[in-house]
Structure formats: structure tokens, C-alpha cells
Amino acid sequence: MSLELASIRYRYAGTSAVALGPLDLVIEPGRVVGVAGANESGKTTLCLVAAGMAPGVVGGRLEGRVTVDGVAAAGLRPDEMAQLCGLLFQRAAMQLTHTTATVFEEVAFGPCNLGLATGEVVARVRWALDAVGVGELAPRDPTRLSGGQGQLVALAAVLALRPKYLILDEPTSELDPAGTQLVADALVRAARETGVGILLVEHKTDVLARIADEAIVLERGTVALHGPAAGVLADPRLAELGVEPPARDRLERDAWAAGIEWSDRLAEAIR
Amino acid sequence: MDSRPGDPIDGVPDYVTRRSTGFYRALNPATKLAVAALEVVAVFIVPGWPGPGAVFVALAVTALASRTTRALILIGLAASPLVISIMVVNLFLVPGAADPIFRLGPLAPTVTGLGVGLLTSARLLVFSSAVALAYVTTPVDDLLADMSRRGLGRRGVFVVGAAVQMVPRTLERAGEIMDAQRARGMDTEGHIWRRARGLVPLAGPMVFGALTEVEERTMALEARAFTAPGRQTLLRVPADTGLDRLLRWLAALALVAIVALRVSGRIG
């Protein structure tokens, strides 16, 4: 049981350059895989391929296989894929339908598209809103939410399809520190409580350090670093790969470089 | 699985099943559209003043009772430049009119022109008020929900909804783009050629933004199973009562009668 990308090579339509690959990646249920990398290193492309949008919606040529719990993504309709792999972008405004009057109806949009029984739709909406901790927003107007709240509603809207995996492309980049915190907490909660496997692209390595189980760093479409999040995020090659290390690792390294004597007290203060 | 119109739906909260209430507002969207259609036809097909006159009385009563007078007056004011220009054109330029009110050099307003101008203006105002009344008494999502219930496909419903929402979103984006270019010194109040040149920096981001957003939005809709086969579940169904059906039948009969009278030459 996993979302598996095997021997992936992907080219966008009309280009000969390989945008992603060669690449292999496995995302297991209940685990958070963080993705970092310089701009234009293939992070968004990875999200689109993993969620079946490339080549499904955006075209282009894909070699290799994407399988979800053993089922080949290539043989699935978009709505079938949506029930296995949820996808969320950085801007909630793009993600919401703008045709609903309440958050409840916005989150119900997906389940209603599936034609589920009313009782099942209601149950899923309640569950998804609670899973990200925003049950109290249900009666509100979706166009009048803060950035963080909007992103949480968009997350709930995707979760309401009960996907096994979630693909998130920089979900906090437009958010203030408080909004970032909200979304990061909601993701941890979703992974722990619903067993959803998460692929999380994020520039803010402090967020990855806090919630990712493992991490990969992309460089020119391929995996440059891969392993447990703590190890990858402390890797000295991070900077040359264009990735800002988490604040803690940076401080430790700076102190080390300045020849400061390491003490338990210092370690305690930084941790 | 659909509930009958008007029934409460199990477990769906009140703020979702919410009902429009109040005189006229509580009617089914299709009923209000049927009434508006009858009014529009009557305004233009019944000759002379009786058409706009009768519809005006009907509209005035409905607007007063449904407390929408203010909104209608505002819409009427918005149409006033058009009304004034129609008046002026007719007053001076109705062909064949030979009954000048007075002469001032080449200007000779005519009595015929005054009559035609007044009637045309009245038709225009009453017509736009009839459409506006249906609009201001019908929340967009009532209309969408009712269209879904009547079997219009999800794509059709979504296109209508998105089109209605697009206007404010487009205006907002245009405002942001305008601000960005003004901040770079684009003169929006200079000579006309300067302002015309200024359209390029506005059109570029409008088009590009729209194109990139279409791709992102398409993916976002796919990610929410928009293209799943079969019927959508409806969480809310606007009421559709016996009164609604009666009104729609009456509107349809009246419409047929007016057209028949006109075609047979009994009126006109």
C-alpha cells in the first residue's frame, strides 16, 4: 500500500528537456514526505505527476509508472484519481469554486460531484472540517476568510473526497506566520488521525523540520538528497542546492564555524 | 435520492437549506424568470402606452411590496444617460415629423419626436426594471440550485455560476493591475493617445492572468471530481409551490394571448 513513482521521466508538451526524472519515490500512508529544492528544480512538476495531472490534464510525455496502492494512475479517470490523490496549490482563491455561499457547501462540492447520498455528503463535510480543525467555519462565506482559513477550507475540500494521499504544492507560501502554523498543524493532524500519506513541497524548511518524516531535495528534476527529514535538513550540501537550512541547523553550524565551544546548555537552548 | 422540492433534507444544516422569504422573493427562480419574460414581451409587443404602462404598475406594486424600490431606482439612474440620449435623438431627428414645438436656427424639436422619445425611454426603463427585479430578488445560488434540480448538467450550472461571479473578480483584478501600472508612472489622465497606449500594459496581465488561472482552476476542479459521471447530489432545493406553478401557467397563457392578439391584428 503506497503511492509509488517508478522510473519517472516527464517532459512538458512542446519541449524536449526532461522537466522531471529520472526519479523514484514511495509515499506511505500516514507519513509526511517533505520536498525542498531551488526554484525551477521540478517541485511543482513532481506534484502534477504524482497527482496524475501531468500528463492527464496539462499534457506532455510521461515515461515510467505512477501507481496508487497497486493501481496504475494512467488507467484512472480524473475523478477516480481525485478520490485516491488529493492536490492542493498555494493559492486558496484558485482552489475554491466561488459559486457557493457557505464553507459547508464549498467542502460539499466534491462529494456532491460523486453523487453520494445526502447523509454521506453531510458526514464527509463534518469529518473533513473537523480533520483540519475548522468545524466552526462551516456557516461562513468562503470568500471572506483570512488567507490561512481559506487554505484550511481548501484542504478540507480536498480531504472530503477521502483520498489516501495528499499532494501539496507550497500550501503556506502566501500565508503569514500564524496561517503557516495553522496549516502545518492541520497537516500533522490529518496524517496522524486519518492515515493519509502526504507529499509536501515547502520552501519553509522550518515547517518541514517540524512535520516531515522523511525529506527529499530536488535538483534539476532528480533527487539530490533523500532520507529521514532530520538528516536531510542538516545536510551540509543543502545551501549549494539552493535550500535554506532550518533555523536550528543554521545556528548550530554558525556556532560551530565560529569555534564556539559546544555545551549542553547551548544545545538545550537551540533545541 | 433527490428530495422533493420544499422538503427539509436530513442532516443538512439550516444555513445551507436556507429559504428565501418575503413577498415575491420567496417564489421559485423559474417563476420570477417567467414573469420577467412576460413583462419584457408585453413592453415591446403591445403598441403605444398600455404595454409599458401596465407593466410599470405591476412592477411598482411588486417592488414596493418586496422592498426593492431603492435598488430599482438606482438601476434606473444608471440607465439615465442612455435614456437622455434617446430623448434628444428622437426630439430633433424623427423622420417625417412636421410639427415643430419651436425653431431655433437648425434646431426644431417636434411634438411627434417628443412622443416617440418618451415612449421609447419608458419602454427601455420598464424593460430594464423587469430584468433587474428578477435579479435583485433571486440569490445566485438559488438560481443555480434550481437549474440543477431541473436537470441542467453540472457543466452548464457551473458555467452560469462562474460567469456571474466573474464580473466582480475581473473588476478586482483590473483594479490591481491598474494600481501596479500607475505605481510605475503610467498616466491615466493625460492625452487621449497616452491613455490609449496605456491599454497595452493593462491588457497583457489581464489576458495572461486569465490564461494561467484557467489551467490552475481546471486542475483544481479535476482534483474535486468535477468530471465524475452521473448526477450531482443536491443539498438545497428552492421551494416550488402550487402558487409558483399557477403563476407560471398564467404567465405562459398571457404571453401566448398577447402574441396571438398582436399577430391576428386585434391590437396594434
Add this chain to the structure above:
Amino acid sequence: MMGRGAGGGRGASSGSGADASIGGVAPAVDGGEAVAPAVAPAVAPAVEFVGVSFAYPDGTQALDGVNLRIEPGERVAIVGQNGSGKSTLVRHLNGLLRPTAGRVLLDGRDIRDVHVAKLAALVGLAFQNPDRQLFGGRVAAELEFGPRNLGVRGSELAECVKSALAAVGLQDEAETNPYDMGYSRRKLLAIASVLAMRTPILILDEPTTGQDARGVARVRGVVRATVAAGRTAIAVSHDMRFVAECFGRVVVMRGGRVVLDGTPGEVFAERHWSELQAAHLEPPLPAVVGARLGLGSTPTDAALVERLKSNA
């Protein structure tokens, strides 16, 4: 009240920059002598908000009696939660928004009646979303737009474009179509397009969002170079590390008011943490570590390491 940050002590009194006054700069826009943008005034005008309040047409009170003075050559970061009034505040500096109460002064003069197109020669504002701005088919054309509006022509214009591109590391992209560039580079391009106007005051709205480490380094370079050239740099940002390391003064906003104002060392000091928390902000990690170790206020990695060294 806390003291002013770096640059406040430059001693340039606001009255000394006669050539920087609004009247002196404005003719460039009307096609008169093109002095202002290409040759930045020796002293940038001071900025002053006096009791500025602003309410949006829907009634939202975005600013509530802001008093703030920024001296020429200062580097000021404005921080706060989404909706705290940061972006609304800076849009008052180039006339995109006008106060519903209070006054906005540039170099001591009320800008109430000064047109946006004239203020553009004094205040350059790079918006958060580059896609609301870019229109040129070529990067170079995009960069020429602003200075050209200010009346810059010929070799001077070419020089403006070239140096602005170099500042953000896009010097090899002059002939590229902006729409073929990724979001982060489009954002750097949007910053460069404002930089090319060489305005005495540069405002960057959320310049580091979506940028990787190299992109953030470019933005820092832009801020440093701006101030080194005697101009004023103001940024609105959520990125506390960028704020602490790159700015001499931090202004914290909450609910449309200025609630803290001082150097990063002052604002991020332990005694203000409860106020920062109320504004939904967190001090940068080195500030937290410094406080835990009793080293005083150390808002940056460098400050903390320095303090650790001198303590050892």
C-alpha cells in the same frame, strides 16, 4: 518610545533636500527636464504619516490613527498579521490610497493633491503578485516601462535597465519573454522593473515569498544597494529572518495601528514577546536562544554568535 534604527542618525534634516521636493521632481513626468529618476536626489525625502486612518468602502477600518516618521536612507521593515494594515499603509505613499483622516507627508509636504503619476517619480512600489503587473513581450521592454514614464530616454534608459537586471541576477535574460520564466524569477523581474525607476524611496511588498535561498539573497542585495545609494528602502514582510538581518528598523502593526517600533534588537527583545504574540508574530530563533541563555537581545544568527563568543 524606542529609539530610531540605523540611518535615522544620518543627520539629513528633511528641509535640506530642496531638489528632492515634490515640485522639483514632478516636471520630469510632464516631459520637462528629466532630472529626478535617473539622477536620484542627493537626499531622499523623509516620509511622515500624521494620524492616518483609512477605511475601505465596505467599512473595514484598515488604518486607525497611524503616526510614523521615516528618515531618508533608513531601511524599514513593516511586519504584522495578514490584514493588520501593512499593505494599506504603504499604498498611501504613492497615492494609490488616500487617507480618510490624517495626512501623508513627503519631505514635509502634504501629498494630498499630488497625482499618482507624479508620486511615481519619488516612490517605487513592487507589488506582491508579479502577474498583476508584467506585460512586456521582452524582459528589457518590461524594465523600460517605468523609467520611460518618468521621461528617461536613450543611454540613460539603457543604463537603468542594465543595472536593475544585474541587481536581481537576470542580466542574461534581457531578450527573454517574461511569461517563459518561472514564478520566482517573474517576481524578481517585477522588483527589477521598479528598481529601474531609481526612485528615492523603494517599497517591496512581500519580496521573499516563493523565493529560494538564492532568490532571498538577491532581494537582500537589492535592499542593501538601495540604501548604499542614499535611498530609502521599505519592505512589508512575513519573513522574520529577512526582516531581522536586513533592516535597521522594524515597525510592528496590529489592527491598523503601530504597536512596536525600533531596531530588530529592540523589537525582538524578550520584553516584547507578549506584544509580538498578540500580533501573531514569532521572534526569530536566535532571539529566543539568546534570551534563554541570558545573553540579551540577539535577533540574528550573527548577533547571537558574536555574543556567545564574547561571553566565552
